[in-house]
Amino acid sequence: MTLAATERMTMLVPDFPFGYDRWVTHPAGLGELPAHRHGTPVAVVGGGVSGLVAAYELLRLGLRPVVYEAGELGGRMRSVTFGEHEHAVADLGAMRFPPSATTLFHYIDSLGLATRPFPNPLAPTTPSTVIELGGTVHRARTARDLPTVYQEVADAWNKALQDRAELSTMENAIARRDVGLIKAVWNRLVAELDDESFYGFLARSGAFDSFRHREVFGQVGFGTGGWDTDFPNSILEILRVVYTHADVDQVSIVGGAQQVPRGLWAHSPDTVFWPKGTSLAALHGGRPRPSVAKIRRAGRDLVVTDATGRSEAYPAVVFTPHVWTLLGRVDCPEPLLTTDEWIAVERTHYMSSSKLFVLTDRPFWLDADPVGGHDVMGMTLTDRSPRGVYLFDHGPDRPGVMCLSYTWNDDSAKFATLDDHERLTVLLRRLESIYPGVDIASHVIGDPVTISWEREPHFMGAFRANLPGQYRYQRRLFTQFRQHDLPPDRRGFFLCGDDISWTAGFAEGAVTTALNAVWGVLDHLGGTTFPSNPGPGDVFAELAPVELPS
Template sequence: MMPGDTPITMFGPDFPFPYDDWLAHPAGLGALPEDRAGTPVAVVGAGVAGLVAAHELLRLGLRPVVYEAGDLGGRMRSVPFPADPTRTADIGAMRFPRSATALFHYVDALGLPTRPFPNPLAPGTPSTVVHLEGVTHRAKTLADLPAVYREVADAWAKALHELADLPTMEQAIRRRDTALIKALWDRLVVRLDDQSFYGFLASAPSFASFRHRELFGQVGFGAGGWDTDFPNSILEVLRVIYTHADDDHVGITGGAQRLPDGLWNRVAPEAGTSLAHLHGGTPRGAVTALRRTGDTIAVTDASGTTEHYPAVVYTPHVWTLLSRVACDPDLFPAPLWTAIERTHYMGSSKLFVLTDRPFWRDTDPTTGHDAMGMTLTDRCPRGVYLFDDGPDQPGVMCLSYTWNDDSLKLLSLPAAERLEVLLTRLAEVYPDVDIRSHVVGPPVAVTWESEPNFMGAFKANLPGHYRYQRRLFTHFRQHDLPPTQRGLFLAGDDISWTAGFAEGAVTTALNAVWGVLDHLGGNTHPDNPGPGDVFDDIAPVLLPEH
């Protein structure tokens, strides 16, 4: 970024609405008729999307009733280590781009401290180790790696420049030039919706070499390797690149769950109470059924209790509507059900261990290098991340962070067996480091595709899925729906254009808040229009259905 430039934010490109400005405006998000004060609204799911929606509905004067099938926080959950519950592992979201300005509205409002996340080759990462095909390279910056890696980085930059208008789009997003963003992106959607990430690379003259494509997939640039995304739509990747969602990551000090916990416990000054207080400290249980009853939606929970609401915000993964919730088919139009059915999720596994100290910072007397570094490898651990609070404090190692097929390789193994496999494989990368001797207590592990309330880590659209994503995202604006299909609003990161990023969870929650406000007869301030008010001017491009 040049001096004087404004930073890039996750502004668009599909729906360039300034959620951060809407949140920060002194007029607030809107107002309801006086007779709607205290109206109960159901919010299903107590992840970050549900809690943002519930918090803002509370501030509007409504009474949100939160339902949760599992633990508070959803995929933004920090699990304590059995050997030391004061130390936690972020089993879901653990790194957040600074460009996620709607998310950071809440991080900052809660006063949560952050620190740089140790991504490969990031400025705050002490060292990065790349281990491919049995060969190890250590680096602080890209310049420290062999020339072929710089060739790959240059090939990627050239492909983005020549085939995806990267410099022009970046400038448009910096300036929040909505007209230019739409002109560029809408044209790319038409041209690239049927293109996979790998197909995009293979079509780029700069990636004519298979070896370059292979190395890029295994190592990548930014948060790590890209090959598990190769089957996905290239549009999914371009959204991340354009908005710098893969750059400048930070973690929340003390664990990512501090954000949902903070939203749960925060007193809304307009209401004089918190979500936690309204619920006696605990959300209601799992939702088992949704059905239409006249002007309301009936919500049944696991206890068998049914309550009736004029509006419902539904934030869990949409696949739960197909298997875990008995949902009245007439609540959604048939094309939206098709989009729900066609949703595709990325699988992901993690395994964490607690260590007696951050021994990886020990200096090897022979080489002068740290004993270990943030590690990228083509072996089954794939990514190893190291976290420490100083030399005299316990350390935390994410010994493996994997996706899709790499995640499935570990799915059938209990956590203790996974640990043994990973330690064996990492001994090939670090033959002189005795990791095992520093491990304290049992590991913490997760595989998201086997988690019953999730069935995957996050959504990732395949080629040709743009139309389905548009149906899901635009559902919050329900003016064209029959009355029997109004009042149930989908939110969460898999409804957003940037699934896998908490920003998408936050912004779709805000869309749902606007939808509830509109549905209940409220309106936004003329000086602070909401996403539904300006929808027609910035709506995602509508591709032909035939």
């Protein structure tokens, strides 16, 4: 799609096409509170990017955010370095971000963080890409270098999107922020496709009559690589990604993604109440409160008890972790949410994910093969257990970083019972079949770094992904921030974060639902937005996600 000079693709999600980027950057600000509310404490549970965006904006409004965090600040924006090699970073969770995530980039830019192109398959800045399927290896720098079957698959995917999902219409409407057209097309598609899986969408598209084409597409996919692990999910989940270019031209954050939440923690914004130089870190004495053990209602207040047994009452609580933690990790009586919301929490489905990183002595993968002249290794997509191999070059004389495996769901489960070194042994064995004669192990420095998000006790998965028929559940969670219809003693508890967003797995969704919660707190405490800059709750009736019949 070619955009006009005045148009920019954004992650304007069609379910609720509100311009969060414009709301948060408007010179009027997000709103104002009654003076007697300034300094009021509000609990923010979870120190990931959603929690810290919410806390940061509540601070700017003049409230006193009290952040609780079970681990380290960052959540699934978790970055680790390799010993003294501080330039070499492994992003264990979120690691690549599309320019269309304009609300997220407001904060990235405000913190002055640098970015660079992410080495996705066939990206212009990726030196080489290797695709290995069924034991056959193909090397390419552009899609034109691949056999015709790959172009056939790409054409079939585009045709399926045009024929069954009005791709061009939706792309242009989102780029122009034509809310009327977005809602007209999307509301119809939700009714038609809510019960259809990603694989079912492909199988019912004439362009994908060939099983071989569906198989190749599952392994190689588009943008970031294979998508077969998403095949059981609702096709609506995929369309939101495609329409908003969330999988296009992605970048990484120099120095690691965790700099975003850590930066928000340390940054001192302009506020209407706090002295100049006040930051979240300063309000907390440098560290957040410990994990939350219990949340209960006490009249119109909510009482939060942390892991040390300390309890404190708040007029509002913003809850950002995975909602499954409400079922076991946090003791919370049922009045915290409505019955329909509890059902949606129970039905939440998570994607499993694992990664393994190693430090190398240098970017040896750029060495020329003595026979073929090509790079000895490239960014790799394979149907073997590594699935995706990513290569991070920090200069010819500096150690490099290899993500030797990036897997999802069943592929992630294959590593669940293996320790770090067993995983590395298995992966090197599999890669030896793809790159015979390349001694990867000889270049590895130190121990591998691994993550399996489904084994992390405060996450239990990488991110939520709706299955066919789960749109209604997602709508309940997303719209929970508007509480006008609830009695006063059932208000004040606000869900936000990746689970609540329509684009799970993308930080933009975590950020925008945090802003929903900020609007909810502002409204709950008697504040208002400015007429020139209405918030998401103010225009909810106009933009509300379509409500399917029950």
